[in-house]
Amino acid sequence: GAGVSQSPSNKVTEKGKDVELRCDPISGHTALYWYRQSLGQGLEFLIYFQGNSAPDKSGLPSDRFSAERTGGSVSTLTIQRTQQEDSAVYLCASSLGGGLSNQPQHFGDGTRLSIL
């Protein structure tokens, strides 16, 4: 079946512009996660959705970052007034939900964001 889909796969933009990244989770997955991965680094947690609500936004780096999820499905991560330090690969993952203990996360291929 279809996996987690992210778009665009690559995004190059000028400093100061806003960008919107999209994630389509696996059908039926109620939990959705956003991570950021800088070059050669680990996965940095950004935000977690259960359905349309975000119980944990603690990883969002600043108020320039926001995310929403609608219809319990598609999620968008928006970065306003982009800075060069925002350059990274943004990964989305989904899982069946109901707790992490026995639910693997399925990752998309990510969006590679480059800020000039």
Add this chain to the structure above:
Amino acid sequence: QQPVQSPQAVILREGEDAVINCSSSKALYSVHWYRQKHGEAPVFLMILLKGGEQKGHDKISASFNEKKQQSSLYLTASQLSYSGTYFCGTEEPGAQKLVFGQGTRLTINP
């Protein structure tokens, strides 16, 4: 708080064994292991729950010692396909999210 993985990198010849460790300063509820090949998405390997369990998948197995807040991933008779970066993700009780380590880069040479 981010778990600490060791070693940061390891180079093996095909057929050799490797152990990757993941250590946390926090009480843990579960530990997840993922492998990421260059330019690809992380792929799920296994989940270990508190209770000191061990799991195995082909020649890759893992253990979780909740008292020590440590998990280890064991790769035996490594194959070329095992190359990649291995990440542990730790779940604290009630957290509903994973905190990932910095990763261990494994290179398998013929």
